[in-house]
Amino acid sequence: MLKETEDKFKDRLLKDIKRLCEVSDNLYLDTNNFNLVFDHYRRYRIAIHNRIEQGNEEKKDQIRMDRHKIAAAFFCAIMKANPIGRKPDAQKFLERTINIQLALLFSTVFIINLFNVSDSKNTDIDKKIYSRIFKLPKCKQSESKNYITNLIMLIEDVQIQNFDIDSESFQPSLLFVISHLFFVLDAYSYQENKCITFENESNK
Numbered sequence: 001m002l003k004e005t006e007d008k009f010k011d012r013l014l015k016d017i018k019r020l021c022e023v024s025d026n027l028y029l030d031t032n033n034f035n036l037v038f039d040h041y042r043r044y045r046i047a048i049h050n051r052i053e054q055g056n057e058e059k060k061d062q063i064r065m066d067r068h069k070i071a072a073a074f075f076c077a078i079m080k081a082n083p084i085g086r087k088p089d090a091q092k093f094l095e096r097t098i099n100i101q102l103a104l105l106f107s108t109v110f111i112i113n114l115f116n117v118s119d120s121k122n123t124d125i126d127k128k129i130y131s132r133i134f135k136l137p138k139c140k141q142s143e144s145k146n147y148i149t150n151l152i153m154l155i156e157d158v159q160i161q162n163f164d165i166d167s168e169s170f171q172p173s174l175l176f177v178i179s180h181l182f183f184v185l186d187a188y189s190y191q192e193n194k195c196i197t198f199e200n201e202s203n204k
Helices: 005-021 031-055 057-062 067-081 100-116 124-129 147-157 173-202
Strands: 027-029 084-086
Touching: 005 027, 005 031, 005 084, 005 100, 031 067, 031 173, 067 147, 067 173, 084 100, 100 124, 100 147, 100 173, 124 173
Parallel strands: none
Antiparallel strands: 027 084
16 A cells, blocks of 8 residues: 555544544543554455465456455454554443444445545546445344444454454455445445435436
């Protein structure tokens, strides 16, 4: 990653962290862990790249990381680094899962959206669609109607060490599960915003 790009990402991540820390006095920016996020990102990126190489040895020089895999690498890097520190009294769901929330927020609303907006292949209509707020599904049948809350509960319920690149339980294949999840969310957001865009165009 170019230094200019990394600085841009660090600035955005810092803003997201500060905004999330405002919800509770029990949360704070852990500077040491913040600096680890990008070190971990590089390691997860290499793990993804190596996994792809295993099945594409003859084409390894052509392997490129798409936006969903980059988002997955950042997602896992943030969860491993835990850049938002928690005081001992931080036991509420919102406080307990704050780094998972940060990982989802940064990976979807910033990383995926950034690559979508900057894609040189975008048509004029794509540019209008991607200029809208990233959309997430609604959960009509669950006790909690909020998709993010339900997703965080699922992530918290799995064995987090399976995502930890330093754990013996680390499963590189899970990186691709997360990548696919981001692909689905990206596709959902695009279709939702496409409908809104065309509806607005027809009402003019």
